[in-house]
Amino acid sequence: MATTRLPIEDLRADLAAALRAGNRVVLSAPTGSGKSTQVPQMLIDEGLVPAGKEVIVLQPRRLAARMLARRVAEERGATLGGEVGFHIRFDRVFGPQTRIKFVTEGILLRMMLTDPELKGVGAIVFDEFHERHLHGDLGIAMIRQLQEKSRPDLLMAVMSATLETGQLSAYLGGCPILKAEGRMFPIEVRYAGAGEASVWERAAQQTAKLVQELPEGDVLIFMPGAYEIRRTVEELQATRGLRECVVLPLHGELPPTEQDAAVARYDTRKIVVATNVAETSLTIDGIRGVVDAGLARVARFDPHRGINTLLIEKISQASAEQRAGRAGRTAPGICLRLWTQKEHEHRPPRELAEIRRVDLAETVLTLKLAGYAELEHFPWFEPPEEKSLARALTLLHDLGALDAAGALTEMGRRMASFPMHPRYARLFLAAQELGCVWHVAVIAALAQGRNLLMPIDNKRRREEREDLLGDTASDFFHLLRAWGMARKQNYNMGFCRQWGIHGGAAREAERGAGQFLRLAQAQGLDTGEGPLDEEAVRRCLLLAFSDQLAKRLDRGTLRCALVHGRKGELRRHSALRDAPLFVAAEIDEIETRGDVTVYLSLATEIDEVWLKEYFPEDFNDSSETFYDPDFKRVECRRLTRFRDLVLASGEGDDPD
Numbered sequence: 001m002a003t004t005r006l007p008i009e010d011l012r013a014d015l016a017a018a019l020r021a022g023n024r025v026v027l028s029a030p031t032g033s034g035k036s037t038q039v040p041q042m043l044i045d046e047g048l049v050p051a052g053k054e055v056i057v058l059q060p061r062r063l064a065a066r067m068l069a070r071r072v073a074e075e076r077g078a079t080l081g082g083e084v085g086f087h088i089r090f091d092r093v094f095g096p097q098t099r100i101k102f103v104t105e106g107i108l109l110r111m112m113l114t115d116p117e118l119k120g121v122g123a124i125v126f127d128e129f130h131e132r133h134l135h136g137d138l139g140i141a142m143i144r145q146l147q148e149k150s151r152p153d154l155l156m157a158v159m160s161a162t163l164e165t166g167q168l169s170a171y172l173g174g175c176p177i178l179k180a181e182g183r184m185f186p187i188e189v190r191y192a193g194a195g196e197a198s199v200w201e202r203a204a205q206q207t208a209k210l211v212q213e214l215p216e217g218d219v220l221i222f223m224p225g226a227y228e229i230r231r232t233v234e235e236l237q238a239t240r241g242l243r244e245c246v247v248l249p250l251h252g253e254l255p256p257t258e259q260d261a262a263v264a265r266y267d268t269r270k271i272v273v274a275t276n277v278a279e280t281s282l283t284i285d286g287i288r289g290v291v292d293a294g295l296a297r298v299a300r301f302d303p304h305r306g307i308n309t310l311l312i313e314k315i316s317q318a319s320a321e322q323r324a325g326r327a328g329r330t331a332p333g334i335c336l337r338l339w340t341q342k343e344h345e346h347r348p349p350r351e352l353a354e355i356r357r358v359d360l361a362e363t364v365l366t367l368k369l370a371g372y373a374e375l376e377h378f379p380w381f382e383p384p385e386e387k388s389l390a391r392a393l394t395l396l397h398d399l400g401a402l403d404a405a406g407a408l409t410e411m412g413r414r415m416a417s418f419p420m421h422p423r424y425a426r427l428f429l430a431a432q433e434l435g436c437v438w439h440v441a442v443i444a445a446l447a448q449g450r451n452l453l454m455p456i457d458n459k460r461r462r463e464e465r466e467d468l469l470g471d472t473a474s475d476f477f478h479l480l481r482a483w484g485m486a487r488k489q490n491y492n493m494g495f496c497r498q499w500g501i502h503g504g505a506a507r508e509a510e511r512g513a514g515q516f517l518r519l520a521q522a523q524g525l526d527t528g529e530g531p532l533d534e535e536a537v538r539r540c541l542l543l544a545f546s547d548q549l550a551k552r553l554d555r556g557t558l559r560c561a562l563v564h565g566r567k568g569e570l571r572r573h574s575a576l577r578d579a580p581l582f583v584a585a586e587i588d589e590i591e592t593r594g595d596v597t598v599y600l601s602l603a604t605e606i607d608e609v610w611l612k613e614y615f616p617e618d619f620n621d622s623s624e625t626f627y628d629p630d631f632k633r634v635e636c637r638r639l640t641r642f643r644d645l646v647l648a649s650g651e652g653d654d655p656d
């Protein structure tokens with residue numbers, strides 16, 4: 001159905017020749033040249049994949065996997081779920097006839113766990129590899145190894161819009177590199193500068209100007225996330241001069257029909273407000289103008305909460321180039337950047353690969369489950385930093401997922417089946433045993449969400465709130481009570497303000513808890529809401545945060561010693577008074593004049609007896625000597641971490 005000949009057609013013969021001569025190829029071509037939609041079809045139509053075997057096309061984004069499948073099905077005059085299908089988390093459409101399947105990168109890892117040989121697969125296409133998502137990096141390593149070990153017949157094509165293809169080809173044993181030139185019209189880039197107004201207001205103003213200036217063509221606006229997109233859409237709809245335009249959002253959280261609406265053609269001019277899904281993953285035809293907020297939500301390790309979170313960050317120069325490129329596919333275009341040229345020059349040339357930004361605990365757990373024993377020897381495309389690998393291994397050991405030799409335990413196996421950070425998987429598995437899943441779901445949502453309790457300036461009010469929330473053995477119990485109060489009042493704003501409760505955060509916690517409960521339910525856990533069993537919840541928090549166990553150094557102050565030999569200070573606003581032993585769910589490292597202070601918050605008092613009950617080997621002298629290839633660089637005496645801490649005497653003295 002493609003009306004014009006796509007540039008990728010120039011590579012058809014070379015692609016077929018390369019994959020007849022060998023089993024790997026690297027393809028580089030600009031966005032919109034037809035890689036995602038045409039290459040999978042070429043593999044089938046050129047007879048490169050034997051009958052009965054599938055082509056798996058890996059996509060970093062769910063939205064792109066679904067939309068590409070629909071497009072390719074359409075091009076082949078097939079119905080979705082017949083010859084062409086897709087499989088993403090929470091949604092799958094494919095059948096016994098399916099030969100081309102678009103899947104997200106995480107799904108490939110799951111497929112490999114159940115069928116390590118990938119028997120039904122004839123070819124794997126890595127699309128958008130330049131994005132360097134963690135799962136793509138892992139996937140390419142695992143497929144390379146599978147080809148070398150037992151599936152030399154399995155074909156692999158790695159496609160990229162920008163990446164240094166030389167490095168990729170070298171990693172794949174010097175396989176051929178095929179390049180197609182895209183057609184590109186000139187694009188005028190202008191810097192609109194920053195400003196006082198919100199990013200959506202500025203975007204709407206610039207869009208109005210752009211629509212006036214461009215004689216025809218549609219406009220694409222880049223925003224970091226769903227919230228900013230919604231605000232921008234509202235702003236655009238209220239902007240004079242844009243009333244004639246159809247304004248459409250595009251992001252992964254929208255229902256499929258709305259996503260489809262954004263790429264459809266209209267008689268009037270169209271303004272699409274999208275996340276970076278429109279940067280290289282999806283091509284929207286007819287765009288002549290781009291307005292770029294210059295921001296994106298990126299996954300990054302949040303040391304504060306000890307998990308990965310999505311943070312809004314400035315995009316790199318390379319990303320900004322890609323985004324500008326969307327304006328020049330069909331005719332000369334204009335790109336307006338909502339920042340200054342000077343600032344642009346200070347931006348990093350390209351994004352850091354995800355493997356260098358995120359916490360690896362979940363990944364390491366998956367790899368251990370897939371049977372990789374020594375992760376230093378995993379064939380990484382780009383190895384993670386040693387210290388982040390070590391941190392992940394230590395944490396998994398602390399959580400009981402790995403034994404002293406670094407092998408997966410039964411607990412680790414169960415944790416790996418939980419689609420969440422291992423720390424939270426451990427929390428929920430403990431809660432199932434102790435019968436407090438519902439409360440733990442709320443606690444998990446509160447821990448990952450925004451601050452629920454706001455400081456109250458008025459002293460009397462503050463004391464009133466403290467009295468109301470009562471004495472407690474966990475900061476989470478304060479939060480639970482405050483949240484319960486707000487919930488009872490249906491998050492009434494006046495009520496929340498009066499008690500210094502952040503109404504929005506309370507509402508979000510309800511949503512977050514709901515999500516956790518759905519995941520827990522899918523794992524067969526009991527999620528009914530019963531009375532709060534404080535001891536059960538405290539025990540769960542110990543098991544999930546044992547790596548952040550702290551002991552008060554002296555009664556009068558907030559100073560404490562932590563496991564793994566660190567020192568810290570409990571935050572003044574903690575509700576814990578004199579608890580000698582506690583776990584902290586939040587840790588902040590704050591640097592002042594070269595000195596790093598570790599601040600602990602969201603604390604929960606722990607009973608020393610529980611430590612001996614759950615970690616008996618920690619108190620056993622004979623456990624100090626062992627040899628462990630994975631941990632040898634980490635810490636040799638870590639098995640005695642709790643004993644050292646608990647038995648250390650002398651108020652204010654160093655624990656060792």
Ligand code: ADP
Pocket residue numbers: 002006029030031032033034035036037038067068071263280281282283285
């Ligand atoms: P690449 O992977 O190189 O970025 P694609 O294969 O995604 O290129 O797109 C090739 C062409 O197919 C695009 O230029 C666009 O015109 C068209 N196209 C792709 N997906 C869709 C879709 N969902 N709806 C309409 N047109 C599409």
